[in-house]
Amino acid sequence: MKWKGRRKSTNVDDRRGKSSGGKIAAGGGIIGIIFLAIQFFSGGDVGDILNQLQTEGGGVSTEERELTEEEKELGAFTETVLADTEDVWNNIFAENGANYREPEMVLFTDAVQTACGGASSASGPFYCPADEKIYMDLGFFEQLRTRFGAQGGDFAIAYVMAHEVGHHIQHLMGTAGEVRQMQQQANQAQSNKLSVAMELQADYYAGVWAHHNRKYLEEGDIEEALSAASAVGDDAIQKSTSGRVVPDSFTHGTSQQRMEWFTKGFRSGDFSQGDTFGALFR
Numbered sequence: 001m002k003w004k005g006r007r008k009s010t011n012v013d014d015r016r017g018k019s020s021g022g023k024i025a026a027g028g029g030i031i032g033i034i035f036l037a038i039q040f041f042s043g044g045d046v047g048d049i050l051n052q053l054q055t056e057g058g059g060v061s062t063e064e065r066e067l068t069e070e071e072k073e074l075g076a077f078t079e080t081v082l083a084d085t086e087d088v089w090n091n092i093f094a095e096n097g098a099n100y101r102e103p104e105m106v107l108f109t110d111a112v113q114t115a116c117g118g119a120s121s122a123s124g125p126f127y128c129p130a131d132e133k134i135y136m137d138l139g140f141f142e143q144l145r146t147r148f149g150a151q152g153g154d155f156a157i158a159y160v161m162a163h164e165v166g167h168h169i170q171h172l173m174g175t176a177g178e179v180r181q182m183q184q185q186a187n188q189a190q191s192n193k194l195s196v197a198m199e200l201q202a203d204y205y206a207g208v209w210a211h212h213n214r215k216y217l218e219e220g221d222i223e224e225a226l227s228a229a230s231a232v233g234d235d236a237i238q239k240s241t242s243g244r245v246v247p248d249s250f251t252h253g254t255s256q257q258r259m260e261w262f263t264k265g266f267r268s269g270d271f272s273q274g275d276t277f278g279a280l281f282r
Helices: 029-039 047-052 069-095 140-148 154-173 175-184 188-212 221-231 234-242 255-268 276-281
Strands: 012-014 104-107 111-114 117-120 126-128 133-136
Touching (some): 012 069, 069 104, 126 154, 154 221, 175 188, 188 221, 221 234, 221 255
Parallel strands (some): 104 133
Antiparallel strands (some): 126 133
C-alpha cells in the first residue's frame, strides 16, 4: 500500500513501550488461544467477555522503553490507514446525509485497560463500543501469519483495521445494539447466526473502504487481505486449534464467506448493499 508522505490521523493513542498498569489476565496458554479463536473480529459487546478474563492475581507489568525504528514506522503506517478510513467514511456518511463520528485507535503492548474491561494481547484486535475505540497490539499480526497461516503484509493490517472500523460503523448505525437485543431473545443457534452476519457485514464494509481507497493500493494488497480473511474463518480457526470443525458453533463465518463478503464490498463500493442479515436469514 502506498502510504508514506500522506496524511496521518490524530486519533491515535500510542501506548506501546509504556507501562500497562492494572490487573489484567495474562494472555498465554489455552485461555488466550481460545479467546483469540472466538473473539477475533468480535462484533458484539466485548465487555462481558473481557471482564471474564480479568483476574485478581494476573497483573502484567511492562517496563517503559523506547520504540524501535520498525515499531515507529508501523505506527506511522497505522496512523495513515486510519486517516484513510476517516476520509472514506466521512464522505460516505455525508453523501447519505449523516455525520461520521471518528473512532480513536489505541496501540498497546501486552495488555490494556478499556471501557469494556481489561484485555491482554491474546484478545487480538477489537472494538469497544463503550468508548468507541479500536484496540490493537500490532504484535498480533505475526501470530496471525505463523499460527493461522495468513500471508502477512501491510495490507493484512489495513484490512483488520478497516474491519474494526466496520464494527464502529455498525455501532453508529444502531445495528450492533439491535443485534444484541435480538440475541437476548434468541436461542444459541440463532444468536450465533446473528453474530456471523455482524462479522460478515464488517468484512463487507472493509471491502467498501478498500474500493474507495484504490488509488493507494499496490499489486498484491487485495490478496493479502483475502489471505487474512481466510485465516480467521471459523472453520480455519477451529481446525487449527482443535482439529475439528463444528458448523453449529460458528460465530464469525467461514473462510469462504469472509473472503466473499470482503470481495463484494471491494467490487461494489456501495455501502447500502451489505445486507448480510438478509442473505443469511432468507
